[in-house]
Amino acid sequence: MPELPEVESIRRQLEPLILGKTFLNGHSFPSYKFKQGELASGCRVKAVNRRGKYLIIAVEKQQSGRKMLKELIIHLGMAGSIAVTKEKLEDPYVRAEWELNNGLILIFRDVRRFGRIAFVDPGNYRSLPTLNNIGPEPFDPDLTADSFYKSLSSSKSQLKTKLLSQKVVAGLGNIYVDESLWRAKVNPTVRRIGRKRSEILLLSIRKVLSEAINNGGTTLRDYRTPDGLTGENQHNLDCYGRQGKPCRICSSTLKNRVIGQRSTTWCPQCQIR
């Protein structure tokens, strides 16, 4: 479900709600995927950060008389959502909840259980291999046309797969990869592209993501911000989910097929191989 724009929208709403607050206690659904959430009990929130699609809550814990810095990491998987409520929910899909010292409750809900919660020493991401090997943030100024081109060139898989891997650039998922490739007029099955085309692709990725963030994320079904509202970027999609419909540039019928185990939509004319 949530890709970078959705997680960033959640982060922005969550920050003022929990910054400086203390988790009095935490409960988790009995699964190794969520169990570590309980370890955040007694922690005070120092910052609400994001890396790629991972929400990283920096906390401080009193342990044997000393202050320890820790990170509570939440990954929303395909269908995860976060809410801050006044009362506990009678909801079978709540996978973790933390009572705050202002009486409110932070809730992590995830119907499909594809999400994950980890409680780690700062920067120790060994239990989350994708985060541990994650590529640059898309808006990091150190990510340049040159470094992006080099990074793309270092792998032989199809472009679609490379962009989904999180290693070339962090935060793209199935929606925004299709949108970015469409805007850059790059075919998803191509294995290498030139310097100039990769520069256009990087610009397209940045444009697609910043628009989506400005629109509060894309709601297809589950995605909600902590206040329960949907995003609006679903009205801004040009390619994802539009198979069978006319391309907004050339009017060709958009195609769809599975590439790298993921449903992929593209324009056979604009994105010709």
Add this chain to the structure above:
DNA sequence: CGGGGTTCCTGGCCGC
């Protein structure tokens, strides 16, 4: 080690 396939989950929707 890189790349590709499989698996984890549940619910919604479509067609019969």
Add this chain to the structure above:
DNA sequence: TGCGGCCAGGAACCCC
């Protein structure tokens, strides 16, 4: 109405 089959914003894991 009931049910099987298929699909879904992701990534960990396993096996070449």
